[in-house]
Amino acid sequence: MWYEFLRFAHVIGACVLLGTGAGIAFFMVISNRSRDPRLIAHVAGIVVLADTVFTATAAIAQPATGYLLTREVGWPLLEGWVLVSLCLYVFVGLFWLPVVWIQIRMRRLALAAAEAGTALPEAYHRLYWVWFAFGFPAFFAVLAIIWLMLTKPDLPL
Numbered sequence: 001m002w003y004e005f006l007r008f009a010h011v012i013g014a015c016v017l018l019g020t021g022a023g024i025a026f027f028m029v030i031s032n033r034s035r036d037p038r039l040i041a042h043v044a045g046i047v048v049l050a051d052t053v054f055t056a057t058a059a060i061a062q063p064a065t066g067y068l069l070t071r072e073v074g075w076p077l078l079e080g081w082v083l084v085s086l087c088l089y090v091f092v093g094l095f096w097l098p099v100v101w102i103q104i105r106m107r108r109l110a111l112a113a114a115e116a117g118t119a120l121p122e123a124y125h126r127l128y129w130v131w132f133a134f135g136f137p138a139f140f141a142v143l144a145i146i147w148l149m150l151t152k153p154d155l156p157l
Contacts (some may be wrong), residue, residue: 002072003069003072003073006065006068006069006072007069009061009065010061010062010065010066010069010149013058013061013062013065014058014062014142014145014146014149016054016055016057016058017055017058017059017062017142018142018143018146020050020051020054020055020058021055021135021138021139021142022139023050024047024050024051024055025135025139027043027046027047028043028044028047028103028131029132031043031044032128035119035120037110037111037113037114037118037119037120038110038114040106040107040110040120041107041110041111041113041114044103044104044106044107044110045107047103047107048100048103048104048107051100051103055096059093059096062089063086063089066085070082078157080153080154080155080156080157081148081151081152081153081154081155083155083157084148084155084157085145085148085149088141088142088144088145088148089145091137091138091141092138092141092142092145095134095135095137095138095141096138098130098134099131099134099135099138102127102130102131102134103131105127106124106127106128106131109121109123109124109127110124
């Protein structure tokens with residue numbers, strides 16, 4: 001029963017990380033295409049909230065449930081696929097943490113432009129492209145982690 005609960009919680013956490021990440025990216029990209037500072041500020045506020053409520057919660061739960069699962073099943077943390085998954089998880093975090101700061105900064109810049117009735121500043125556009133570029137390696141690393149969890153390949157390390 002404990003194993004099934006841990007596995008369920010771990011899978012739900014993976015779904016939340018992947019789904020929230022994809023959803024956030026979609027809404028930010030679409031709102032950015034509008035070039036409307038008010039819309040972008042509003043969407044960025046929702047994105048920051050979603051990252052705080054959903055992504056951060058799942059990001060904390062994943063290593064906890066993963067560790068408990070490895071203990072329950074008896075997999076060593078240094079088993080190939082487990083270790084590669086952990087490394088990829090750290091890799092994702094190295095991209096996600098700056099993205100949170102970037103989203104907050106983009107929201108502030110869009111809000112300031114909306115209040116001033118001006119176009120988005122160049123600083124916003126630079127941040128947007130960094131945010132956009134950081135999404136790709138993190139997204140594909142999450143996909144790789146999910147693949148590793150599902151297939152558990154024998155990776156001798």
